Amino acid sequence: MKLKSERHGSVVVLELRGKVMGGPDATVFRDELKKHLDDGIRKVVVDLGKVDWMNSSGLGILIGGLTTVKNLSGEMKLARTTDKIQSLLMITKLVQVFDTHDSVESAIASFSE
Amino acid sequence: MNSTLTRTEDLEQLLDTLRTHRARLADTGQVENPADLAAFLAVLDDRLSQLVLSLNKSLEFELLRKTALLLARAVEQEEVLAAMLDGLKQVLPYDAGGIYLVDSTPPKVDSGDENGTSAPQDGIELSALLVRGYDEEGHRKFKQKLNEGVVGWVIANGRSQVVDDTQKDDRYIELRPGTRSEIAVPIITRDTVIGAINLEADRVAAFPEESLSLLENLSSYATVALERARIHRQLMEARGVERELEIAREIQKKLLPVELPKLPNFELAGLNVPSEFVGGDYFDFIPLTDKDIGIVIADVAGKGFAAGLVMASLRSALRMRVETTYSIRTVMGIVNRFLYDSTGPERYVTTFYGVLDSLTGRFTYVNAGHNAPFLIHADNRVVQLTTGGPLLGVIREAEYAEAIAELEPGALLILYTDGIAEAGGDHGEEFGEDRIIQLALAHKDKPAEEIARTIERAAVKFHGNASPIDDRTVLVVKHL
Numbered sequence: 001m002k003l004k005s006e007r008h009g010s011v012v013v014l015e016l017r018g019k020v021m022g023g024p025d026a027t028v029f030r031d032e033l034k035k036h037l038d039d040g041i042r043k044v045v046v047d048l049g050k051v052d053w054m055n056s057s058g059l060g061i062l063i064g065g066l067t068t069v070k071n072l073s074g075e076m077k078l079a080r081t082t083d084k085i086q087s088l089l090m091i092t093k094l095v096q097v098f099d100t101h102d103s104v105e106s107a108i109a110s111f112s113e
Numbered sequence: 114m115n116s117t118l119t120r121t122e123d124l125e126q127l128l129d130t131l132r133t134h135r136a137r138l139a140d141t142g143q144v145e146n147p148a149d150l151a152a153f154l155a156v157l158d159d160r161l162s163q164l165v166l167s168l169n170k171s172l173e174f175e176l177l178r179k180t181a182l183l184l185a186r187a188v189e190q191e192e193v194l195a196a197m198l199d200g201l202k203q204v205l206p207y208d209a210g211g212i213y214l215v216d217s218t219p220p221k222v223d224s225g226d227e228n229g230t231s232a233p234q235d236g237i238e239l240s241a242l243l244v245r246g247y248d249e250e251g252h253r254k255f256k257q258k259l260n261e262g263v264v265g266w267v268i269a270n271g272r273s274q275v276v277d278d279t280q281k282d283d284r285y286i287e288l289r290p291g292t293r294s295e296i297a298v299p300i301i302t303r304d305t306v307i308g309a310i311n312l313e314a315d316r317v318a319a320f321p322e323e324s325l326s327l328l329e330n331l332s333s334y335a336t337v338a339l340e341r342a343r344i345h346r347q348l349m350e351a352r353g354v355e356r357e358l359e360i361a362r363e364i365q366k367k368l369l370p371v372e373l374p375k376l377p378n379f380e381l382a383g384l385n386v387p388s389e390f391v392g393g394d395y396f397d398f399i400p401l402t403d404k405d406i407g408i409v410i411a412d413v414a415g416k417g418f419a420a421g422l423v424m425a426s427l428r429s430a431l432r433m434r435v436e437t438t439y440s441i442r443t444v445m446g447i448v449n450r451f452l453y454d455s456t457g458p459e460r461y462v463t464t465f466y467g468v469l470d471s472l473t474g475r476f477t478y479v480n481a482g483h484n485a486p487f488l489i490h491a492d493n494r495v496v497q498l499t500t501g502g503p504l505l506g507v508i509r510e511a512e513y514a515e516a517i518a519e520l521e522p523g524a525l526l527i528l529y530t531d532g533i534a535e536a537g538g539d540h541g542e543e544f545g546e547d548r549i550i551q552l553a554l555a556h557k558d559k560p561a562e563e564i565a566r567t568i569e570r571a572a573v574k575f576h577g578n579a580s581p582i583d584d585r586t587v588l589v590v591k592h593l
Contacts, residue, residue: 092482
């Protein structure tokens with residue numbers, strides 16, 4: 001998994017690439033997310049458009065992220081979920097838990113001011 | 114009626130009737146219709162008994178939850194066991210108790226430690242790991258008699274015992290004056306008895322049969338605590354992450370059922386192949402009544418030791434709740450909160466749980482975020498069992514729905530974990546659901562065991578050698 005982050009005002013966009021499979025990937029994601037939360041950022045978009053594959057452990061990364069952000073009264077949205085990720089969300093019935101968007105722009109625009 | 118928990122509305126109605134009877138009695142000074150009153154008192158007796166039972170169950174549940182919490186925090190084995198034994202006193206009052214271990218190696222005698230002792234006899238060597246309520250004299254005797262008596266019997270036979278009156282049981286050896294009743298359950302790993310939990314009380318029949326299930330649940334936690342410590346010692350030489358995974362694998366192995374229950378007209382198969390590096394699959398067949406059986410398949414997120422603990426918690430919570438609660442969607446809701454509270458939202462489990470009535474083929478199930486099992490009907494129609502709710506342990510307030518499926522003669526139920534469905538996915542195409550269905554259809558007439566094996570082998574072959582493969586679990590339920 002590769003991870004890139006970019007700030008858009010008060011929003012951070014975390015872009016995941018490649019295969020997301022838990023284990024070391026989870027630590028990388030958690031550390032990066034923490035860095036932004038420590039800076040006071042509370043609006044997070046996870047861009048999944050370039051994820052080749054994700055298994056259920058990879059999904060755990062997203063669940064962990066959502067929990068962390070929510071505990072700090074922040075919001076985390078998913079952008080460009082692939083078919084595989086959508087199917088994982090369906091199987092685990094977490095579709096309603098995550099706010100998903102077709103584009104990074106619409107995810108950013110959806111944050112309440 | 115007995116299996117349903119008393120609802121508040123029922124109680125309010127009961128209270129209304131009670132007040133009516135009372136008012137009538139106060140007005141007239143006599144019982145107008147004795148038969149009516151007698152019938153009401155019978156209902157009252159029944160409901161109050163149920164209420165007492167469910168209150169006791171809540172206390173038991175709380176003890177299990179606290180123990181799971183301690184285990185999850187990876188506290189020292191002694192601390193976990195001490196909390197267990199002391200907490201037990203609130204729920205199941207006893208006057209003396211202890212946790213005993215089978216020593217395969219000659220015991221070390223710790224100087225000044227009154228707990229470290231043994232008495233080799235008949236090939237079994239026991240040591241008292243932790244004791245409460247024995248005076249020095251009693252304990253000195255205990256040192257010599259440890260593997261005799263009821264505890265010795267329980268360990269030798271691997272079966273729990275309730276002794277209502279110690280004076281009427283030939284196996285009982287007096288080690289403590291005053292003891293009149295006793296309860297003992299073995300601590301069992303996959304195939305061996307490694308110890309026992311024993312409680313004694315000064316009154317006759319202090320331990321009802323029902324308390325066995327609580328003790329047996331606690332005993333499975335004791336297994337985890339003891340195995341962790343034992344394997345840790347054994348693997349002291351090994352380094353790094355290897356050791357952690359080894360421990361998880363061992364614990365997982367010990368929690369899976371050794372023998373599948375036998376049901377008339379049904380054939381069951383359960384196949385679990387742990388991977389080299391993960392270790393989070395779990396399944397169980399829980400006999401509920403002569404005809405009903407609970408079927409569980411689950412996948413714990415993450416790897417290593419923590420996954421093993423979540424699995425132990427799930428097993429215990431599920432086994433405990435299915436015995437006492439009627440509706441399985443309620444069971445799921447409770448287990449979900451239990452996992453959320455005892456492990457935190459970073460740990461989650463996808464779980465499918467169903468109850469099969471082997472007389473009618475009726476299968477009531479809840480799917481908590483698990484890969485949907487396939488029900489292949491006798492006429493080859495394929496249905497996926499999806500009804501339920503989110504995976505367990507993430508959303509505390511989650512609600513679960515249940516559904517009913519019919520397994521008519523000739524029907525086949527295939528349950529699996531993502532290790533099967535996602536095989537190959539990390540470096541290419543996924544094995545996927547369609548291949549599972551095709552294989553099941555093609556081998557429908559083969560024995561359940563063979564169908565499970567065929568699907569697992571095909572997934573492994575499909576995955577190839579390009580990368581390590583996940584845990585694989587396949588359960589097959591076949592209506593003959």
